[in-house]
Amino acid sequence: MSDALLMERERALEICDRAIGASTADQTEVNLLATDSGLTRFANNYIHQSAGETNAVVYVRAAFGQKVGIASTNDTSNAGLRDVAERACGLAQATSSDEDFPGLPPPGEEPVPVRGAQKTVEFGPSQRADAIGHCLAVAKEHDQTAAGACSADVMVHAVANSLGLRAYQENTVAHMRMVFSGEDSSGYAEAYAEDASELSPRILAESAARKCSLAAGPDMVEPGRWDVILEPPAVTDAIFHLGLFAFNAQACLEGRSAICGRLGEQVCGENITLTDAPLDPRGIRRAFDFEGVPRRSVELIDEGVAAGLVHDRRTAAKSGATTTGHAGPPSSTWGPVPLNLFLRPGDASVEEMIAETERGLLVTRFHYTNMLDPSAAVLTGMTRDGTFLIEDGEVVGGVRNLRFTENLLEALSRVDMIGNEGWLDEYAWAPALRVRDFRFSGATEF
């Protein structure tokens, strides 16, 4: 009997092989992404969306010399696979050369086997409704209104190419987010895990309720430079953008990254070490990329020094480096992106950071962050769901939300306390940070 959660290795690679077999190209690569997703959303203290989706998408990249075509389908029948291979070959034969196409990777080191959690497969509509039920009960106990989402995704990713490379993994991701609202405040909690049994909905709900209560009756504070304690969800948001825009080798090659020409230089404080660690068990593990290359752990910032970039085969060939196994989906043009970021923790608790802050702000999370100037790593965004004033080492109450506009590398040069516990979102794990003179550029009305 199979122990596969969604699709066995043999079945997944057999689909890839059938597409390769239908291709007439010099080189052919096939990615299979099969998913079974369940999502339950709630708001106003009831479930308003309960959904499920199953799909399996096959991407074929066909190359005749330097001429490359990509086609995809979600028809995995023999006819569907023949059609997608023919379309990819047809495009490749008709196109001009892609001078930067480095060819497909030969078989090499086998990716480390990754398997998701059975508990997440079993986290179906009723189980998700039960988890949400705990959350709604806590919200009602506090006379608050709950909104959020609870999901369970099972994904198979297989890659095969005509040179003999084979890669397969089966992932699971369970997720729960909640925002509790009171009359003039809100509080937030969220968790990601490979195993749904680790989500702890009641503990999350108590945390969101506490934040919402504490933030009630917010005062308005003036924007400007503030000492700030960024809780882990704000930090993961910021470092994800840093990874996306700055440590992407393609952005560096094209002169768009704040790290351009600065590898080996001190770019932020010596207390900052940022690593992309795809197989760290604290994260959502990803064993290989969309070229089937095992993802390597890459030190991006080592004690404040810009230490490395993530590469795919294209950027590696252009810069004389080796791929780190960070290629994106076949038709993506964004370049390689680190998806398993870890910021090295320190030795302070958030309580200690608060106690040692004379006057500052405690930020739960950010909203709608976006790079205003990628060349300088200037990020903007809003605070939301729990922003608090600290005076004389104590949280004295909620404040209305603020807009920040800040150079991330400069901000990371002004970190003087680092949390001793981390928190995971889908793509990054980080502790809390205390940042001196963090720049808030505007305020809002709630």
Add this chain to the structure above:
Amino acid sequence: MEELTRLAVESAISVGASYADARGVDSRSERVRVKNGSVEALSDSRSRGLGVRVIADGAWGFAGCAEPSERAAREAADRAVELARAAAGTVDEPVELAEVEPAVGSAATEVAIDPDDVPLDDRLALLMECDRLMRAEGVEVAVGHVSVLRSSKHFSSSEGASIRQERVETGGGLEATAVGDCGACRRSYPSSHGGQVMARGWEVIDELDMTSHAGRTAAEARQLVDAPECPSGVRDVILAGGQLALQLHESCGHPIELDRVLGTEASFAGTSFLTPDKLGSFRYGSDVVNITADATIPGGLGSFAWDDEGVPAQRSWIVRSGIFTGYLTSRETAAQLGFERSNGCMRADGWGRMPLIRMTNINLEPGEQSREAIIASTERGILMEDNLSWSIDDRRLNFQFGCEIGWLIEDGEIAGMVRQPGYTGITPRFWRSCDAVADAETWRVWGVPNCGKGEPMQTARVGHGVSAARFRDVQVGVTEDE
């Protein structure tokens, strides 16, 4: 797909759903992207499947499946009912839907030049020529792209609707990036965020005339790296084209989505400051601000014949003479606010996602002055074009935008270029400061093909009709300490 949608609906009703609808969707997306003389991406993506939405025991359930078979259609219907029943225990008020006359019909995009008649060779030749012209201006990165999306959709409902819609969308654009001591500067044509996309055929690309604009686009990128930074302070701002479209999108389009207003996006995208108590009386903008939602504009990316609840496309007022007068609705949210009908804004991203309230074409109706007259009557201002970055709070009040290029205006004349201008404001104060909207001469419908919303994330393709508009006393230059 028609038979499968009917079968799925019947199957859902037979296992206890009180309402069911099903959408069968078959879509194909072709994309060509040339960068620095190489074909960086050439793709042809197909996807087909069935989405079944039900109300059972008073709650919603939705299931999507890729396999186009009778067995899969029945299984999806069963799963949707199971999902609804799992949710029902938390629901105090059963879902109610505003009435709609069940439609039976079909519609297709009007296409002057079928994209299938334009061979890949011609598409590549166009992009390669644009690439050559841009790189001749000395930019580090030159990108040109064209795309064609086709979809065939059949909608059936347990109320008797049976609707077929065939759709073609075509788009393209250019991007040039120059690098200097200040970093990288980008210019786009005709707009950032995908160029221009419309629900039309290849005539969209012909009308863009990209080869005539490639050199200027790249030259501006090159000039930007040596241009001065945008000054900080309070100035009048004129927004044009794609930037005004995005300003409208973020600060009007999203806050009028009635699902957001009623809280169902609260934990993710957020809610809205435009609460129901404001409907009909709140001063959203100045008297010259007139905003419509119009899904009937020929060729608009947010146009269609029926939405994904089978509600016919409509034009409705959102802001009239500055007063907030309307929302974008679904059948459910329309009923919740006591409206007789939905104004037809429910759309799903493909077959596998549940429809949500999405923008159609949200338009700032044209004013009376020419764009030139507005510039000529501006003493000290900045004209900003084409979006570079965007951010807005979770009630859609505090926004901050960065643009690709700015033009200083002194005493009614363009006085020079500034690099990466930014501005910030609070939505109703900003729109109340609008004292001029340019006339129909420069008014056009911009396609925004990447509007994200919902969980799992759904990407909608929407439109915005705009010309240019002036806003008084705006905070500009947002990266420096005051």
